[in-house]
Amino acid sequence: MEMFGDNCCPPPCNTLGFLQKNNSMEEKGRLSGQKNLLSCDNSDRDARFRRTETDFSNLFARDLLPAKNGEEPTIQFLLEVVDILTNYVRKTFDRSTKVLDFHHPHQLLEGMEGFNLELSDQPESLEQILVDCRDSLKYGVRTGHPRFFNQLSSGLDIIGLAGEWLTSTANTNMFTYEIAPVFVLMEQLTLKKMREMIGWPGGEGDGLFSPGGAISNMYSVMIARYKYFPEIKTKGMSAAPRLVLFTSEHSHYSIKKAGAALGFGTENVILLSTDERGRVIPADLEAKIIDAKQKGCVPLFVNATGGSTVYGAFDPINEIADICEKYNLWLHVDGAWGGGLLMSRKHRHKLNGIERANSVTWNPHKMMGVPLQCSAILVREKGILAGCNSMCAGYLFQPDKQYDVTYDTGDKAIQCGRHVDIFKFWLMWKAKGTVGFEQHIDKCLDLSQYLYNKIKNREGYQMVFDGVPQHTNVCFWYLPPSLRGMPDGDERREKLHRVAPKIKAMMMESGTTMVGYQPQGNKVNFFRMVVSNAAVTQSDIDFLIDEIERLGQDL
């Protein structure tokens, strides 16, 4: 096992040698034509690993473990990759680095210098593989950069990253305790903790981590159907009356997608009207329930959104729950985006009533900064997930194992193999404590309020809705000077509709920042700013506003 020589003390670098890469090479993103050098300059970054002098140009994947004598090249190769990754991590947090280096699809497909996406029959050297790794990062997008505001998921949590590296190395599957004992237990304990925060008595209930909020929401519809019409599992939807689902017109499109996939049909997903802040109007729900019943449909399921995608709106859960109780409907809360606020004593009141839900979607990979993917579906009634989905495959869920097979949770899922999404989250919770998540959430909401205060009365800005945002979403139009005096009307609307896409395109071309935009209902394109990255400061908010004005002033 000991194969790295007898001497743990590194000799001077000009005798043993440390791989040095000069900066310009790194900027070019390749090693091509350069062998490992023994030079000793004052760039010490790459000297941090005691690498042997490894010429990767003559090494191939077949030389790595499990190859004979593969241990040393394996470790050397992994260290080289880690060097690329740690440099990427450093730069991600460095505001002098661009968020992205944009290229059009045809440009990347034609092949950038030395970076060819095409696959071939013959292997590439490990040197080229390392170049490919560098270039894949170089032409990507730094979603952890403090000025990347484009998505609800952003940031690069170091503990979460370490957790994900470990998960990859463990390379196992969640379906049985047999092959994932530690991860299965972590999942159970973490889900219980999440249920306690929801407020279900004793944290009782059920749940799973699923591949994203859309699938978690799909689970909620499936189990609601199973609860009220269990015979559909065997007989299909034709055994049931025409079932309808209710969700806000501001809710995530995954509810509609689930309606289509599960055989309800999108026409049977009834959209609820909202107030000007994007919150469901409970009276509209009740009216539409009554209307559906009069049409001979059977109302089944109501989705209340806890933090909508665009406005960050929180539906009034308690009022919706009253109606669900009255009509005996399943109440789901889609807290994919807003669920994290349960961790904040200051903000959790926005989810008041969530304890009355039958199921909850909560994505730690959004507001809580856990690396992608990490989404939980939580269910108040124990056993119903298994009832809904189990098929009792004998080859996987043998009843005659030597351990307590109630820990084999795979049959509750619609997946067979299931990626280990729990470890990074568990590790982050250990490392930060509940209080760490709370501080993170409070800080992000404070930053959003800072932005809101900054622009609400600023010349050239118009808020999409009035009042302090409920979540970190701040929705606004930027009006270039040329539009400011223009009277409201079609021409102004059409021009304004084109402003955000133009600014966004210029942002991406210059690589300085990224923020989302979209139309909503009859509202033309507006910016949706969100904060979920722990690296963001007020200066980054200021930078975004400066950048919008710099790029947009002449439009």
Add this chain to the structure above:
Amino acid sequence: MEMFGDNCCPPPCNTLGFLQKNNSMEEKGRLSGQKNLLSCDNSDRDARFRRTETDFSNLFARDLLPAKNGEEPTIQFLLEVVDILTNYVRKTFDRSTKVLDFHHPHQLLEGMEGFNLELSDQPESLEQILVDCRDSLKYGVRTGHPRFFNQLSSGLDIIGLAGEWLTSTANTNMFTYEIAPVFVLMEQLTLKKMREMIGWPGGEGDGLFSPGGAISNMYSVMIARYKYFPEIKTKGMSAAPRLVLFTSEHSHYSIKKAGAALGFGTENVILLSTDERGRVIPADLEAKIIDAKQKGCVPLFVNATGGSTVYGAFDPINEIADICEKYNLWLHVDGAWGGGLLMSRKHRHKLNGIERANSVTWNPHKMMGVPLQCSAILVREKGILAGCNSMCAGYLFQPDKQYDVTYDTGDKAIQCGRHVDIFKFWLMWKAKGTVGFEQHIDKCLDLSQYLYNKIKNREGYQMVFDGVPQHTNVCFWYLPPSLRGMPDGDERREKLHRVAPKIKAMMMESGTTMVGYQPQGNKVNFFRMVVSNAAVTQSDIDFLIDEIERLGQDL
């Protein structure tokens, strides 16, 4: 940016210092009570990183990036994690290491020494986090160990591992080109290459990587339904006649699960009889189609399995395709397990006719050794995935972006966010070439034939089916001496049924190897041996047989 001092040349270790951990500490899986030492012994493993002297007991997650002065602790922490991981990698390939260190759920829940799964409000030190990382691996299962045969997915590919570390670091999402330009293109090119191997003209068609074979199979049923009854998307299953699906009694349970989830009902998933090798009998398919039609049902979809889970059987695709053409049915090939054989000139004939399928599931994370998860759904008809699933969410799929938005592929999926599963696979393909995958597959099949030849006439063994296995699955009973003279009958069957679970339990307790078992139909528990790990050699096969005999001889 330069913060590690001016001197790239490491001074002697007793002045700068290298973190040393002695082996016994590592075996105990914890650092507790030990500070970083400046000692210099002849254990050089941990000296490979030029770590600074970092006392993690006083550091917390909040001290890492983006904290001020967080860069150094961040890099130190990540290097410490990498040290844990590379040690794990080394040991995984070391046959003197156990496959697992088994503990019952209650033991792990009660807490092993220093390893407490419970979450708390307050943060743990980074020292404890590192202990948690070590312990999480210690009490897990080494799925990459050369003697881990328990699952269709096994092995630890170093290139794939590096790819997964990079994917975690990039921490992005597949839904738009905007935030995953490189990965989106890699996915497109790789799927095209896979379609070429299937034999669809010009590699044309469509596809996605999905979270596992069960979801890929679910996609196939969804798009078949959309192809024949597009109105179901809007109107639901009640708008359609009673639709039926056909799949072998040996097929994966995910077809049935999809039938339940999508609203067909499990009773409308009709199981087809197989021959003694587990292959669908085409005449039975035709008879059941006719029967279903006579009952007023509408046959929609046939699943042919390319490599069944237990027997490794390949259904006769061409004969099934003839019947599908005759009755105008969707033909899906579930090649989750066997699809990899397309890469082998020697073995791809087992999938002859796959080019006639309308859709194919193919999991590179199984036979091709790609880390979990990596599963493709491939579709012959372009555009149908989008037609089936798109909901055109304005906040994500803006039509007025500055680039060609046909590269925004997220709306084809039932997921919204989608994990980047492509990079590791693309990188492995680059690093091995098609020929590398071919060699891997041929080798695994050779090893299975070695096992088959070894035990087919060996005393105490009985094959579950006759003849050379089609895939790497070798299914057999081990008969302890006490059973060998016993006449066939209920008593012998009952005893034999208990043999495999008992041996398996002892294997797990001793931690020496793991192999799966299950009953099938009226056959009592038998072992299912599979090989997909590149690290396996004939000696590991010999070891397994020795171990079965050692543990089973006195039963």
